[in-house]
Amino acid sequence: MRLLTDYMLSSNIKGVTNGFPLRLEVEKSVEKEVDFNADFLKNMFPKIEWKALVDAFRSMGYTELPNEAESPMLDSKEFLKKFHHALLQLHLEEGALICPETGRRFPVSKGIPNMLLHEDEVFDEVYQIESQF
């Protein structure tokens, strides 16, 4: 599971008001190379909360990126390469995502996070999850 995927997910348990960011519990991680696309990264940057992403990077053991980032840094190829590496090339193979409010573990196995809820964690009607977005 890439960190961009982790970034998109939030805890979907009923009653949880702040379901992200999900903390990472790392048992096994790997690196897989993907093509570098500067435009994609520059488009992504304004859409994300940098601090949340940096925490995820650090959990994976990647410390090359600063705590704060401003858009002028996107002009630096070195910065973009590091951003690319952390966002798209680091994979959590085995471990878990942790709900920040309840501590509930969502296991990650073979790189796939399991976000299935138990019966008591679910809203009755899908329309009740309006607040999740």
Add this chain to the structure above:
Amino acid sequence: MAIEMLSSISLFCNLERVLIGYGKKSREISSFEDEAQATRKPSGKSSTVEFEQYPTGPHIASRMLYMAENSFDDVSGKIVADFGCGCGTLGLAAALLGAEYVSGIDIDSQSLEIASQNAEDLELDINLIQCDIRNLGWRGKIVDTVVMNPPFGTRKKGADMDFLFVALKVASQAVYSLHKTTTRDHVKRAALRDFNARNAEVLCELRFDVPQLYKFHKKKEVDIAVDLWRFVP
């Protein structure tokens, strides 16, 4: 102009060919089990009749993704999510057409395993998530386009509308979906009036071949008329 059209057509044919090729393999690894063995809960253990798992045929998948890219620029360079991805057909078609990042979400672990294998075989990247779409916890509007072939709601009524509701919350640019032609008015009304979509358009009508997959299917094969929709959130 002629050259562009020709290369577009060959792109479309290539897409179809690839999907047909891999589709043959994914059918062999069957998740279509005997109804007697079906479990009732989405435990992720075995496929169930409840999920209405029908593979998206390559001709429908390539038509949907090709139109999304060629007519609307909704695929190449974009972040695409495939809701109820199953074996990954739509998501992989998106990757083939140049989507920058593809997420595939499905409730069933067997399907996800197949999707993972299919991605590997095609040397494509797909980011898989196991989740019930109706309980999806998602953050913000990072995804550009959602593509889906939702369960039609024959087993669980209204399942496709649940999918549409969530899709319109997640997508920032467009949602492509298939719904039975018989439900056309209902879908349009729900999308525009209840789900606040800005636009809801039927791009074309297709025929969806449903082979006899489950014991409760009486006929050997059935043709269902489906609408290919494009919604704007």
